[in-house]
Amino acid sequence: MFRSAQHDKTRSVASPRVINIEDLRRAAKRRLPRVVFDYIDGGAEDERTLRANCRAFEEVTFRPRCAVATPACDLRVSVLGRTLSMPLILAPVGSSRLMYPRGEEAAAGAAGAAGIAYALSTLSGCRLEDVAAASKQTVWYQLYLVGGRDCALSAIERAKAAGFSALVVTIDTPVAGMRERDIRNGVKELLGDNFLSKLPFVSQLLIKPSWLARFLADGGLMKFQNVVIPGKGPMLYTDVTWGGPIVIKGVHTADDARRAVDVGAKALVVSNHGGRQLDNVAPTLRILPEVVASVGDHIEVLLDGGIRRGSDIVKALCLGARAVMVGRAYAYGLGAAGGAGVARAIEILRADLIRTLKLLGCPSVAELDQSYIDVAADWSVVRSASGSC
Numbered sequence: 001m002f003r004s005a006q007h008d009k010t011r012s013v014a015s016p017r018v019i020n021i022e023d024l025r026r027a028a029k030r031r032l033p034r035v036v037f038d039y040i041d042g043g044a045e046d047e048r049t050l051r052a053n054c055r056a057f058e059e060v061t062f063r064p065r066c067a068v069a070t071p072a073c074d075l076r077v078s079v080l081g082r083t084l085s086m087p088l089i090l091a092p093v094g095s096s097r098l099m100y101p102r103g104e105e106a107a108a109g110a111a112g113a114a115g116i117a118y119a120l121s122t123l124s125g126c127r128l129e130d131v132a133a134a135s136k137q138t139v140w141y142q143l144y145l146v147g148g149r150d151c152a153l154s155a156i157e158r159a160k161a162a163g164f165s166a167l168v169v170t171i172d173t174p175v176a177g178m179r180e181r182d183i184r185n186g187v188k189e190l191l192g193d194n195f196l197s198k199l200p201f202v203s204q205l206l207i208k209p210s211w212l213a214r215f216l217a218d219g220g221l222m223k224f225q226n227v228v229i230p231g232k233g234p235m236l237y238t239d240v241t242w243g244g245p246i247v248i249k250g251v252h253t254a255d256d257a258r259r260a261v262d263v264g265a266k267a268l269v270v271s272n273h274g275g276r277q278l279d280n281v282a283p284t285l286r287i288l289p290e291v292v293a294s295v296g297d298h299i300e301v302l303l304d305g306g307i308r309r310g311s312d313i314v315k316a317l318c319l320g321a322r323a324v325m326v327g328r329a330y331a332y333g334l335g336a337a338g339g340a341g342v343a344r345a346i347e348i349l350r351a352d353l354i355r356t357l358k359l360l361g362c363p364s365v366a367e368l369d370q371s372y373i374d375v376a377a378d379w380s381v382v383r384s385a386s387g388s389c
Helices: 003-010 021-031 036-039 048-059 103-114 130-136 149-162 179-182 189-193 209-217 252-261 282-295 312-317 330-336 341-360
Strands: 061-062 076-078 082-084 088-090 115-122 139-144 166-170 246-251 265-271 300-302 323-326 373-375
Touching: 003 139, 003 209, 003 330, 003 341, 021 330, 036 189, 036 330, 048 061, 048 282, 048 312, 061 312, 061 341, 076 130, 076 265, 082 166, 082 265, 082 373, 088 103, 088 341, 103 115, 103 166, 103 330, 103 341, 115 265, 130 139, 130 149, 179 189, 179 341, 246 252, 252 282, 312 323, 312 341, 323 330, 330 341
Parallel strands: 088 115, 088 323, 115 139, 139 166, 166 246, 246 265, 265 300, 300 323
Antiparallel strands: 061 373, 076 082
């Protein structure tokens, strides 16, 4: 019965039913209650930055090398000393259990099977030990510097013991962004204790009986299994003790990038939190060249925000990123079909990436540089020696 259910989920996201990430988005929207789908899909305030993150990739065009034989393409990349099968990392997405039962474990398992890394959110509904076991490959632990020093130290020690190889410190969330979809959908009321306040919003759950049944079978309203708060005040970044590499996520200026180098971080993520925190900031792809130029080879630079196709990954690599992180792209898959949906999202991006490299006449991701692209005239991008952009 379990094998049959798995086959049905895989078939539900197979081609030609699902051929791109937008198809997964539509499938997730059909399956999930509005409040859960909008949690994945929405951004802060007017959602300008959310949209701009995607549109920035449209401002970069390719310069293919024609009549170049590329029978095979090498997608492998080294990130923090670990070889990944492709330059893709699943970003931390909080409350993934809302999207599918044991959501974090399902996503980590799909990432591990694909040979890529998975970053677990602090605000996970699954125990970090279970997530590491589900992946069996490279896993990172994301830390919000909230909840108290003892809370953070406890999670860090557990992550070390469980085999997490890097700590991702997210720095762009001193307060929560104004996500208006969440307010209209009654997130606060649905999570509260007042039964009467829930009534205007509960119908969006009842009209998705399949989701609701799975949600209740998975334990209902989840607890954050990796957050234990003794209440001793916020922990400073300088107090973080971790034996492995630290990744700073949420860098949006050259100055912050240099600060990440100065404090000893081994990697940084150019990120605006997917447009979920501060609206009206520049899309991350436009910030990437500034950050790369400011740090040189002193730190590994990653990027997230707006990636929906393998060609987007190629553009980010051409502009200097070592690899990219994706959140919504795989969260749509998780919402659509659990682990099978995440695996399909990864498969789509991998196929896109190979096809783009072959059409560019580039045999490996390691050889991508600015000579393969042109950018909009108002972008400040350093010209490469091998070509113009």
